[in-house]
Amino acid sequence: MVFVVAGSLVRTPLPLAVRWLLVAAVLAAVWLRDLGVLKFTLPENRRLVPESVLRLGRHIGPLQFGLEMGTGARTYLPSGLPYAGAVAVLLIASVPAALCAGIGFGLGRAMMTMSNLRYGPDNIWSDEWDRHGRRLGTMMGSAFVLALLVLAASTML
Amino acid sequence: MTAEPVAGYRRSIWHPLAIAAVLVAVTVGVAGTAGTTVTASGPGWPVLGLWLCLGITAGYAASGST
DSSP states (O other), rough: OHHHHHHHHHHHOOOOHHHHHHHHHHHHHHHHHHHSOOOOOOOOOOOOOOGGGGGGOOTTTHHHHHHHHHHTTTTTOSSHHHHHHHHHHTOOOOHHHHHHHHHHHHHHHHHHHHHHHHOSSSHHHHHHHHHHHHHHHHHHHHOOOOOHHHHHHHOOO | OOOOHHEEEEEETSSSSHHHHHHHHHHHHHHHHHHHHHHHBBBBBHHHHHHHHHHHHHHHHTSSOO
């Protein structure tokens, strides 16, 4: 919601086509960064959520952990796609669309923890992720680009 | 003792690649639906679904270790 509110100020002087070009430029930059072609730092809170939050109680502790982990507020973000998504929300999304993107981001983060727990012991899910990291990045990047392309086409109608 | 369970894990539906394949398939499906149903009257549920897919792919893509 913060992005939509801030975006309402940024969007005013920019035509829709220019805003989509900006989204495409950011996406290209972060994707090239993920592939190792470009090297630059993105804003990131490089800290894990501490276990101490779980001492806040049976319900509040896990809730805070989930909120911080799910929103990416206090964790590592090894992919640039969330940044491109944030710029798309900032420059393009309506309020319902921004809500959907935010809920989706949380679901994507939850999918990681859920599948990690169900896959096997000793964090071997993460080992598998690292083993197939490039292919996974390509798959997720392709799906992300496809979604953006169709959204661009739908908003330009 | 360990070889068989690992092979089993690799076939699991919870494997990172299996989850990614499902996400790609869902995104393609929603994109196809949105691409064929959006009209000049404005975006509908498929477009919101596409924003949802956009968020899910971004969130899941950030699952790897640093």
